[in-house]
Amino acid sequence: MNPIDPRARRTRDRLRAAVRELAADHDPAAISMGAIARHADVNRATVYAHHSDVDSLVADALDDTIAHVARAAALCPLDAPRDRPPAPLVELFTRVGADAVLVARVLGPHGSPRAAAELRERTAAALAERFAAGARPAGTAGVDPEVHAAYLAGALTGVLAHWTAGGPAVPAEDAALAFWRLLRAGPGD
Incomplete structure (x- = not known):
């Protein structure tokens, strides 16, 4: 994944926003990669292309x-x-x-x-x-x-x-x- 690609940056921003919004109501341990994908309106493969697990995504956010x-x-x-x-x-x-x-x-x-x-x-x-x-x-x-x-x-x-x-x-x-x-x-x- 090219980190300077504008599409990759936009996707990463959407994933960060999704995990932030989900964390407002749930502990990180209760958030699934599928829930993040649905909330960010991307497929699960896209989430996994950017992060290996929820903990990685939370740290990034x-x-x-x-x-x-x-x-x-x-x-x-x-x-x-x-x-x-x-x-x-x-x-x-x-x-x-x-x-x-x-x-x-x-x-x-x-x-x-x-x-x-x-x-x-x-x-x-x-x-x-x-x-x-x-x-x-x-x-x-x-x-x-x-x-x-x-x-x-x-x-x-x-x-x-x-x-x-x-x-x-x-x-x-x-x-x-x-x-x-x-x-x-x-x-x-």
Whole structure:
């Protein structure tokens, strides 16, 4: 499949839209390739020509959000005050909030293991790259940068799963502030 072929791009966009719409009402584990084909108005062979399974399609549908989360996480300044979340972190929560239903379904108990892993792994990779360049919070010198990045990516994924479950109960800026305070917590906090 030629990824720059306009017909292939249109089909891929239709499949992404179909899985997003279906995920609004169903966990990814309950969505079949046949249902996606019917919803996108294509045949099943076309779906399989683009994706091997539903999990792959869900990860693809969430790709832009995952990329945004990874970039924003790596851009957070290390010296922002504890009582004001950094702008990239607020952006991250705002973007996830716009995709809250799909993110909640993906990170939920019957979600998409591939998309959830990709979110964690791409965020950890972006953070590890930043840490390898020497940008690390004070007091973390004794921790392997990749372990530190994995820890933060896992914590962020867990908070995003909790925040999006049932729809964001608090505004993105408040959720970003809570997460930032947890990261910046010190003795006695």
